[in-house]
Amino acid sequence: MVFLLGGCTSLYQKGQNQFLSGEYQLAINTFAKVLAEDPENKEANFYVAESYRLSNRIEQSAPYYQKTLGEDENYEQYFRLGQSLKSQGKFEEAEEAFKKAKELTLDDTFQAELDREITNLKKVEEIKEYWPYIQIENYKLLNTPGLDYGPILSEDFLYFTSSRQASGLYPSTGQGYTKLFRTRADGIKVDVQNVQELPEFRNEEGLNQADIAISPDGNTIIYARGNSTSGKDLPDVALFASYFRGAAYTQPIWMPVNEDEFYWNSNPAFSPDGNELYFSSNRPGGYGGNDLYKATKLANGDFGNPVNMGPQINTPGNEMYPRPAPDGKFFFSSDGHPGLGKLDLFVAEKTDAGWVVKNLGPNVNSVGDDFALSFTKYPLEGFLSSNREGGQGGDDIYYFEDKTPKAKIINVFLTVTTKEKKEDGSEPILPQTRVALYDSLNKMTGGDFSNQNGTIRFTLTPNQKFALIASKNGYFSKSITYNTTGKTPKPEDLIQDVTNVTLDTTIVLEPLILERSIVLDNIYYDLNMADIRPDAALELDKLVKILKDNPSIRIELSSHTDARASDAYNDALSQRRAESAVAYLVSKGIVATRLIAKGYGKRQLIIQNAQTEEEHQVNRRTEFKVIEITN
Missing domain, CATH: 1.25.40.10 (Tetratricopeptide repeat domain)
Known part of the structure; x- marks a missing residue:
């Protein structure tokens, strides 16, 4: 206009x-x-x-x-x-x-x-917070009333741009001309007392030097140079490279990626492996003001053929200060994507559909310019630059840390006691029993032998389901499930950083004796029928579990009748019932060769001359016995 x-x-x-x-x-x-x-x-x-x-x-x-x-x-x-x-x-x-x-x-x-x-x-x-627990602080002791920005860490030194010690004012902004500085740093802990101009490198007077990038090997620096007061100098900002040779940096060289002296090129950044150079440029053919470009290292060490990073990252606005991360994420500043004011910090994440760009959120960005993000410990701490309200000068350096609250820990200690079942019904301690622990994915996560007191201790996690399998020679192996859900305090109720919860359970093993009959209780059949009733199926499921816990045993499953009816009738009925029970076990995944069905009719009565219905019921029973233990 x-x-x-x-x-x-x-x-x-x-x-x-x-x-x-x-x-x-x-x-x-x-x-x-x-x-x-x-x-x-x-x-x-x-x-x-x-x-x-x-x-x-x-x-x-x-x-x-x-x-x-x-x-x-x-x-x-x-x-x-x-x-x-x-x-x-x-x-x-x-x-x-x-x-x-x-x-x-x-x-x-x-x-x-x-x-x-x-x-x-x-x-x-x-816009949501990308890192909810990031806290940002102005590095007041490092900043000046002028410009301080663009910090990056390399080999225990912090390098940055500053207008301190300026010999003149840049007439466009009224701020001092900027130079490149460095000082020692351990992460975000900076030696603010010994800041000096970049040694072995000559900062020029009467122009701006800014936005330094250092190769991963520390031997190459690339920076932006421009805004000279001399009419004989370059007309715009351009990228220059200098190489460390011996004891000093070489004379800076105008880089081919600039392509034209009338293009604005700035904000260089190396990829983590040093094979790519990213920068911002206003050259023709872009999508708006300043776009981000990527150039790949050539065989001769130069960077050539800059490629625009495309419309998912670049907008009709300005995209600046690229920062590729080691995990493939790409950080940058933009005023063209939805933001809180001027330049905001964004992250682009690679997907099958291309880049997805996200604003880093109001706990990182401000109404002002927020830019030049760099990491000292990715992604937990680092630096950024901003001219937000409340700073020391124009652009200031800020440091950030991830202050995610330390998770409160719940330790669940489960004490398992191993016992054995005696014929008299007592359950004494059974020491030296192996107990194995399996998680919900059936992965073994622990195991050992119980001590002389019959106990073994496991560490579990809250709100999870586990399985415990106890085994000992001469005993049936036995598995039980154990669930910690609901047995620990709620996270919001925790006060201490570490809370210990002690639980206990008992596993009782029964002796495994060849040819010893074991009665299966509550196996009932309808009169003159051999079909497995639902109540009988529940009891047979317990035998299924025993067989699965003890895959090396073969059993005989037998059925017995009371003394009423003829021998022939009772023999046939008991055989059908035994075979029906075996068929049920096979249907539950037990291999048929491990099972033998035997009907004994009324030939093995427990109570001779039974008179009452209760006595007849004792005789009318289903049993199993181990007939072989295979290796």
Whole structure:
């Protein structure tokens, strides 16, 4: 947008010349004098607003853009006003400005850009914390009233950009020219007393040196260099490389990835293996302002053929400060994705459908510029840069730590006592019994022999199901399930960091004696029938478990009748019942060769001359006995 300055004075002309030369802070100072005499001057307000925008201070331009509104309102005025309001976190007012801008243009490109801005504003409330327990602190002892940003850690040194010790002011921003510095650091613990200009490297005067990247082997530095006061220097910001040879760095070299001296190239970052270089550029062919690019190392060591990272990462806005992570995630800053103000920090995660971009959330980002994320212990701690409110100067360095609350621990100790069943019904201790522990996935997680007191101790986890199998020569092996669900305090009720819960259970083993008959209780059949009734099936399931716990035994399963009816009838009925029981066991997965069905009729009465129904029931029984133990 161009305003004709009627009655142009030398003061107007001076301000215009400063603006056109990119000396935005000087232009602001000059036009401020005009506005002191004529606060409503639309032309002077426009140049101040644009100077703030072009020097990355658009949040300060809103009142000046508002003064330019009037009869000749146009799309750009409201669009820039909306951007300024958004950068202040005034999202509702920004949306109104964008909607007004839509009414003032028919251009499809402008309409699409405004739709994107409005859509992004509506998504602000959906932004969630990516790292819920990250805490960020201003590194006050490291920062200065000027600019301090872009920290990265390499070989126990922290490297960063700063305007401290500046020999002159950059006329675009009014801040000092920046240089490259370093100091010793142990993670986020920085030696703030011994910050020095990058040794073995000559910081140049009268221009900005910034955004240092260091190769994983520490032998190559790449940084952004530009904004020179000399008319003979390069016209824009470019990437330069310097190599450590012997005791010093080589003379910096203009890198081929710049491609053109009139392109803006900055924010370099190496991939974790050093074979790729990422950077931001405004070169033609991108998706908007500054886009992110990736260049691969060539055989000669140079980086060539930069590739745009595509529309899932790049937007019509600005994408800057790339930071590839060792697990494949890609961190960067953007004002084009839905955010909280100006530049926000984002992470892109690779999926089958490409990149999925997520805002790192309101506990990391602010209304201001948030950028230059780097890690000292991925992803638990590191640094970032921000010009958020409450800082020491312009851009400040912040450190962050993951403060996830330490999980309270519940130790579940289960004491298992092993005993044996005697014929008289007593259950004395059975020492030296092997007990094995299996988790819910049937994976063995522990096992040992019970001690002389018949006890063994296991450590379990809360709210899980386990199986215990006890075995000893001469005894039936036995398995039981044990569930810790509901047997420990709720996590929200825990007070101490460590809570011990002691539980106990008992496993009783029965002697395994060849040819010794064992009665299966409650195996009933309907009169003159051999079908397995549901109540009998429940009892036979116990035998199934014994057979599965003891896979090396073969058994005879026998059926007996009372003395009533003929021998032939009782023999046939008992045989059918025994075979029916064996068939049931086979249906439950027991191999048929392990089973023999035998009907004894009334030939093995327990009570001779039974008179009562109860006595007949004792004789009418089902038994099993172990007839063989295989290896």
